[in-house]
Amino acid sequence: xRRLRGKLAPYLLSxxxxxxxxxxxxxxxxxxLGMALAVGDPLxxxxxxxxxxxxxxxxxxxxxxxARSFWYGTASTVITLAVAYPVAYWIAFYGxxxxxxxxxxxMLPFFVSFVIRVLAWEFILSDQGFVLGPLKAIGLLPQNxxxxxxxxxxxxxxxxxxxxxxxxxxxxxxxxxxxRLVRAANDLYASPSTAFMKIILPLSAPxxxxxxxxxxxxxxxxxxxxxxxxxxxxxxxxxxxxDSFFENQDYxxxxxxxxILMLMLMIAILLYSKAFGTEAIQEYAA
Amino acid sequence: xxAAPSNRHDVxxxxxxxxxxxxxxxxDISLTIKGGEFFSLLGPSGCGKSxxxxxxxxxxxxxxxxxHLGGEDVSRQPSYKRDVNTVFQSYALFxxxxxxxxxxxxxxxxxxxxxxxxxxxxxxLALVDLTGxxxxxxxxxxxxxxxxVALARALVNKPKLLLLDEPLGALDLKLRKQMQIELKRIQNxxxxxxxxxxxxxxxxxxMSDRLAVMSKGKIEQVGTPAEVxxxxxxxxxxxxxxxxxxxxxxxxxxxxxxxxxxxxDGALVKLPARALAGSNSANVKIxxxxxxxxxxxxxESEEPGWNVIExxxxxSVYLGVSRQYMMESRTGRPLSVYAQNLGRAGELAxxxxxxxxxxxxxTFAVAANHTQPEGEYT
Numbered sequence: 001x002r003r004l005r006g007k008l009a010p011y012l013l014s015x016x017x018x019x020x021x022x023x024x025x026x027x028x029x030x031x032x033l034g035m036a037l038a039v040g041d042p043l044x045x046x047x048x049x050x051x052x053x054x055x056x057x058x059x060x061x062x063x064x065x066x067a068r069s070f071w072y073g074t075a076s077t078v079i080t081l082a083v084a085y086p087v088a089y090w091i092a093f094y095g096x097x098x099x100x101x102x103x104x105x106x107m108l109p110f111f112v113s114f115v116i117r118v119l120a121w122e123f124i125l126s127d128q129g130f131v132l133g134p135l136k137a138i139g140l141l142p143q144n145x146x147x148x149x150x151x152x153x154x155x156x157x158x159x160x161x162x163x164x165x166x167x168x169x170x171x172x173x174x175x176x177x178x179x180r181l182v183r184a185a186n187d188l189y190a191s192p193s194t195a196f197m198k199i200i201l202p203l204s205a206p207x208x209x210x211x212x213x214x215x216x217x218x219x220x221x222x223x224x225x226x227x228x229x230x231x232x233x234x235x236x237x238x239x240x241x242x243d244s245f246f247e248n249q250d251y252x253x254x255x256x257x258x259x260i261l262m263l264m265l266m267i268a269i270l271l272y273s274k275a276f277g278t279e280a281i282q283e284y285a286a
Numbered sequence: 287x288x289a290a291p292s293n294r295h296d297v298x299x300x301x302x303x304x305x306x307x308x309x310x311x312x313x314d315i316s317l318t319i320k321g322g323e324f325f326s327l328l329g330p331s332g333c334g335k336s337x338x339x340x341x342x343x344x345x346x347x348x349x350x351x352x353x354h355l356g357g358e359d360v361s362r363q364p365s366y367k368r369d370v371n372t373v374f375q376s377y378a379l380f381x382x383x384x385x386x387x388x389x390x391x392x393x394x395x396x397x398x399x400x401x402x403x404x405x406x407x408x409x410x411l412a413l414v415d416l417t418g419x420x421x422x423x424x425x426x427x428x429x430x431x432x433x434x435v436a437l438a439r440a441l442v443n444k445p446k447l448l449l450l451d452e453p454l455g456a457l458d459l460k461l462r463k464q465m466q467i468e469l470k471r472i473q474n475x476x477x478x479x480x481x482x483x484x485x486x487x488x489x490x491x492x493m494s495d496r497l498a499v500m501s502k503g504k505i506e507q508v509g510t511p512a513e514v515x516x517x518x519x520x521x522x523x524x525x526x527x528x529x530x531x532x533x534x535x536x537x538x539x540x541x542x543x544x545x546x547x548x549x550x551d552g553a554l555v556k557l558p559a560r561a562l563a564g565s566n567s568a569n570v571k572i573x574x575x576x577x578x579x580x581x582x583x584x585x586e587s588e589e590p591g592w593n594v595i596e597x598x599x600x601x602s603v604y605l606g607v608s609r610q611y612m613m614e615s616r617t618g619r620p621l622s623v624y625a626q627n628l629g630r631a632g633e634l635a636x637x638x639x640x641x642x643x644x645x646x647x648x649t650f651a652v653a654a655n656h657t658q659p660e661g662e663y664t
Contacts, residue, residue, distance in 0.1 A: 183345055184378035186365040188392035188439065194366075198391075202382050 035255035042249050054256035062240050062257065066264065069237040072151065073220030076158035080166045080215055081208065083159065088170035088207075089200075093179070103171065106164050114161065118228045121157055122148065125229070149231025157225035162218060166211040173207030174200070209276065216272075217265055237261055295321050295356030295446040295479065297342065302351035304337050311337040313503035314351070319447075319481060319496075321356075324473050326482040326490040329500035330526070335483045336451060338500070342481065343449050344368040356446050366395075371440035372449040375456070377432045379424035385411070385435055386420035392443040410442040413472060430461045437469075441476065450482045454489065466493055487527045491515065499523045515575075517561065521652045524573050531621045532571045533595075534654055537562070544646070547572055551616040555593040557649035569654040576622040577608070578648040581640055588643035595642050597621055599634040609633065613640070 036054055040046035059066070091102045109117060124131055125147045135141045147153050177200060185195035223238030230236075237257060244254035297319040304312040312334040319325045327335040340346040342353060344365030353361045360368055371392065379388050386407055393403045411417050414434040424432060433453060440448055450469075454462045470493055473480050484490050490497050491511040498508045499522070507519040518524035521532060535555070539546040544556050547570060557572060580588075588594050600612040606627065611634065613621040623642060634640060 178376070178378065180374060180376055180378045181380060183365075184372070184374060184380070185391070186345070187343060187370075187372045187374075188443070189366050189395035190391070191364075191366050194395065199380060 032255045033259055035251050036259050038252050038255075040252075042251070046251070051252075054252045055260060058253055058256040059260055062237060065235050065237045065240050066260070068151075068235065069220050069261075070264075070268070072155055072158060072226075072234075072236060073216050073222075076155045076162065076219045077166075077212055077216040079155065080159045080162045081212065084163055084166035084170055084211070085204075085208075088167045088174055091167075092171050092174035092177075099175075103168070106167050110164055115224060115228075117161065118157055118224055121153075121160065122228050125153060148229055149234065151230070151234050153229040154226045154234045154236070157229045158219045158222060161222075161225065162215040165218070166215050169211040169214065170204065170207040173204045177203050212272070212276075213269060217269070220265060221261060296354070297447055297479065297481065298354040299338070299342075300352045300354070302338070302341060302348045302353060304334075304341060304346060305349045310503050312341070312348075315500075315503075315505050316351075317498060317505060317508065319479060321479055322477050324470070324480045324482065324493060324495045326484060326494040326497035327500055328484060328487060328490040328497050328526075330485055333500040334503040335485075335500050339372075339449050339451055339481065339483045342447070343370055343372050369446045370449060371443050371445040371447075372451060373433075373436045373440050373453045375452045377424075377436040377453075377456075379427075379432055379435055379439070381424050383423075384420065385416065385422050385424070385427075388424065388435055389439045389442050391439065396443070406442055407438075410438040413441075413475070414438045414468075429457055430465065433457065433465060434468075437472070441472070441478065444476075445478065447479045447481060450480060452484055453482075454484075454486075462489070469493065491527070499526060501526070516648070517650050518573065518652065521571060524650070524652055529576050529622050530573045531576065532573045532652070533615065533619060534569070534571050537568045537570060545651075547651070549595065550619070551595070553593075553595045555595070555649065556591070556646040557593075557651060558647055561649060561651045567653060570651045571654050573650045573652060574644055574648065576610070577624040577626065578644045579621075579623045579625075579642045580644060581611075581623060581625050581634070582643055588641070589645075591646065592643045593646055593649065597623075597640055597642050599638045599640055600636055602633060602636075604633075613642075 034048045035046065037051055038046035038048050039051050087106070091099055095102050123129060126132070127146045127148065128136070132141065132145065132147065136143055136145065147156075181199050181203075182192075182195050185199045186192070190198060220236075221238050223236055223242050226234050226236040226239050227242075241254050241257045241261070244250045244257060297317075299315055299317040301314050301316055302312060303310065303314050315334075315338065327338060329335045337346060341348050342355075344360070344363060344367075348361055351361075352359050355368070355370065360370075380391065383391070389407045389410055390403050393406060398406075407420070408417070411420060414437055416431060416434055416438065419427070419431065419435075424435065427435065433456075436453065453469075454465050457465060466489060469480070469482075482490070482493060491514075494511055496508065496510050497514060499506045499514060501522045507514055507523045509517075514523060515527050518527060518530070524530040524532060533549050535547040535549040537545055538548045538554070540559065540562075543559055545559050545562050546554055546556050548554055549572070555572060562570065580592075582588060582594075595615060597613040597615050600614060602609050602611040608624040608626050611623040611625065613623050615621055621642070
């Protein structure tokens with residue numbers, strides 16, 4: 001009995017995690033895939049079938065929304081990396097005693113609700129708002145100039161909202177890099193820029209990689225920025241899914257689109273890992 | 287690796303000073319290191335030796351003065367343009383590169399041809415006895431191996447000068463002794479000037495052709511290990527390099543060859559006049575190394591011309607090669623005496639009255655008013 005209990009202990013200890021994963025991950029995932037294949041309507045209920053039509057329809061009719069999502073996701077992630085890297089670098093290398101203060105300041109806006117923050121940007125960037133209004137009044141910008149409803153408003157919103165999520169993983173790896181390695185590189189004829197390219201950048205690759213996944217996956221599936229800062233021409237796949245679900249109540253379509261998005265993201269991540277896995281980056285640096 | 291006797295370059299420091307805010311880390315030092323020499327900077331932590339090394343390596347620039355390397359003023363040259371390489375105390379191997387790439391790093395920056403890089407790296411790995419480790423990552427090496435990679439990574443560039451910043455500090459005693467010999471062998475083989483920084487006086491003496499003892503940002507003395515040990519110029523040097531007994535006294539007679547000093551307990555001792563060269567003050571401290579004393583047996587008379595003082599034996603420690611006594615002079619001054627294990631006499635009982643004799647040539651003298659070195663290093 002005692003021996004049996006001993007053998008079971010690891011399973012018993014991991015039971016809560018298993019229950020959690022089954023209830024909140026496996027079951028919803030299965031029911032989503034089931035719903036994608038189902039026929040029926042909200043009133044008379046659904047029956048699961050082998051109906052793959054929703055996948056085909058979903059993919060062909062919303063091709064451009066998928067393409068747009070991946071474009072916005074890629075562009076916003078690359079821009080976020082470009083903005084976050086110098087900030088994380090500066091905090092890690094020159095933050096001194098105030099490192100945690102700077103990190104806290106970067107996190108500070110995130111204590112405000114996501115939607116409120118995006119609404120604030122809508123207000124700031126509005127056509128006659130306090131930024132564009134005065135510029136138009138003094139004639140620096142034409143009257144019909146606008147930022148909202150353009151793809152750059154959406155990408156900008158995505159960049160703003162993912163900034164902290166990229167700074168943190170970058171900071172963590174940069175902070176760990178032994179500064180004496182830079183000195184050693186300088187000693188071995190590497191100028192400061194070469195030392196950065198050959199030592200700092202490859203050693204921070206895991207942070208670049210982790211942040212990229214974190215931000216890219218979130219941004220491709222986002223719909224709030226497109227809904228509030230974008231216009232009819234900036235619909236992302238997240239907006240379509242949301243509309244299918246809440247406006248059209250076409251649950252099978254919403255589920256099919258979600259499944260396609262998930263599949264595409266998985267393929268993208270796989271390709272990305274193959275191409276830019278940390279190992280590859282480190283070998284390249286040699 | 288071909289020996290490169292032509293690769294000999296003087297290093298010259300001229301009145302070099304380094305200040306960090308109001309703190310003077312290096313205070314107006316001048317020094318010439320000859321090409322091909324194994325030279326050590328020796329001193330306690332905070333004496334300015336590492337700052338001096340940093341300035342020669344180009345990681346810090348002097349606040350005043352100039353650094354010349356092979357006749358060229360390199361004071362304002364950044365480290366990556368200076369033909370000087372460093373073995374760092376922490377080794378600072380690049381963790382993401384394998385051993386081959388670590389060693390090849392400097393050659394790649396110089397833009398050498400791939401084939402030449404391959405040959406030189408392999409030669410260098412052979413020199414430090416690490417052939418076959420090329421594909422390993424630094425994390426897979428032991429401390430001694432990492433140390434040798436650090437050495438290979440610096441030497442492969444055939445610098446005019448190799449800086450070694452306490453490179454053996456992280457190794458255990460046995461490995462350290464091995465590496466000392468290894469470093470000497472490699473230096474002999476390739477003939478590059480080595481500038482070695484250490485706080486370990488034994489290490490500095492064992493390895494150096496010449497060494498400089500530093501304290502509080504200044505150079506106290508420069509010389510061969512024997513010169514510095516046998517004729518320390520200052521009280522600091524006398525105490526920092528090995529143990530020494532310093533006894534205050536007053537000069538009573540001076541001839542061309544000899545000086546007679548009356549010690550505090552009234553004993554008259556002779557020492558060579560050159561031991562007091564440059565000192566005009568009558569107040570001096572004479573110094574005798576503990577192993578220079580001969581403990582005279584009761585009734586035994588000293589060799590003619592030798593100095594003698596009286597002392598009282600205290601506790602002793604038997605070390606095999608010698609027995610170390612703590613004694614006291616007649617004025618209560620502690621004396622350290624190493625009686626070599628010649629089987630001459632048994633252990634002296636604590637409290638025994640003894641006479642200590644030594645050859646006047648083994649006496650040195652330092653100025654009496656010199657500041658005491660910090661206690662922890664004596």
